[in-house]
Amino acid sequence: MTNLLYVTCNLSSQNRSCTLSLGQEFLDEYLSWHPQDEVQVLDLYRDIVQRTDEDVMNVWRRTLREEESVALSDEERRKVTRIWRLADQFARCEKYVFVTHSINLWFPAEFKMYVDAVCVPNRTYRHTPEGMEGILPKLQRRSLHLHAGPPVPFGSEQDLSVPYLRAILKVLGVTDQETVLLHDDAPEKGPEAEQEAARQRLLKLARSF
Template identity: 60%
Template sequence: MANLLYVTCNVRPQDRSRTLSLGNEFLEEYLRRNPQDEVQILDLYRDSIQRIDLDVLNVWWRIERGEDYSFVSDGERNKIARLFRLADQFRRCDKYVFVTCSLNLWFPAEFKMYIDAIGIPDPTSCMTPLAAKSMLPGQSRKSLHLHACSPHDFLQEQELSVAYLRSVLSYLGVTDHETLLLEGDDLERVSGGEHEKARHSLLELAHRF
């Protein structure tokens, strides 16, 4: 039995979003073929994602200095606990699906907040004098990234989202990557043939993911 984490970051309703509608079809097909697997769903626009703020940094500084953790305030303790829950959820899974869209050549801010949350020290990574390293077990982990790029050109500038997520996941120990890129996220502005081609690719992937 596998544990799959399904993460979405798209403010559009599902009936207006190519990524969300296609991602939902992928998930339904995946569950049909893998009914024994456990799936956890995280909507980064709906679910509260704790940001790395001054309270969080203050706790880390105290821990690094060897101070007693009991002196942490209730507010600081709650923030750290929320970060650890997200990082532990990520650590306990071995398959990941990310359904995202581009905003100004990158992810929306909510997605970066999530990456910061799962990358906190101890649950998934640690810092050594020489380098940062993953703390995830050496088991095989895989990811699927369904991403809608902007349909508009930004002169010579490049979309950065896909390469960034792949680098972060590889660092955390996820080494098997699948990516499906869409041009634009609005269902009303895409041809039926293009949408069906992407749908076919995703459903085929669901059979072997």
């Protein structure tokens, strides 16, 4: 059995979002081909993520100084326990599906908060003389990122979401990555040919993902 983590970050309803509707089609097709696998779902607008604040940063600094034996305050423990739960869930999974869209050339804030919550020192990564290094168990990890870019162009500037997530996942040890892009998340605005091409690619990926 394989564990798949399915993460969405979109305020729209499924019938008003190309990424959410296509993502659900992918998930249904995936489960028809992999019925024995376990799927865990996170909706980052529904499942509140603890932000990285001063209490959390204080714990991280002590962790990096190997002061984990120092007692945590009740507030520190409450906050980092919520983050540890998300980091441990991420570490247990071998496959990841991220369904997102762009706001002002990047992810919604809730998605960045989630990335911060799974990047935990001495839990999913460690600092080395060469820099940050993932310490997840050496499993064959795969990811699929279904992402809709900004609905209007920002001049010549490019959306930064996809390269950012690819870089973070690579550091954590997720090197087998697939990306499916749309130019708009609204069903009535995106080109129908693009949406159908994305749909067909996702259905094909679902069989072997």
